[in-house]
Amino acid sequence: MKSYEQIAASMYQAYCKRFGGKDIDGRDIATWDELGDLTRQSWIAAAKQAAAELALVH
Numbered sequence: 001m002k003s004y005e006q007i008a009a010s011m012y013q014a015y016c017k018r019f020g021g022k023d024i025d026g027r028d029i030a031t032w033d034e035l036g037d038l039t040r041q042s043w044i045a046a047a048k049q050a051a052a053e054l055a056l057v058h
Contacts, residue, residue, distance in 0.1 A: 008040070008047040
């Protein structure tokens, strides 16, 4: 079983891949480990919400 943090990290990596690893200004996007705690916690909250939403799919 995966943790919410692992799911959040995977979601973040998919986000980074979608934008080619660059932000709007063309700078490299931070890796998961480089993100601040508040940002990581926000992604984890999003992963928890996504899991709750997916549980309702039928």
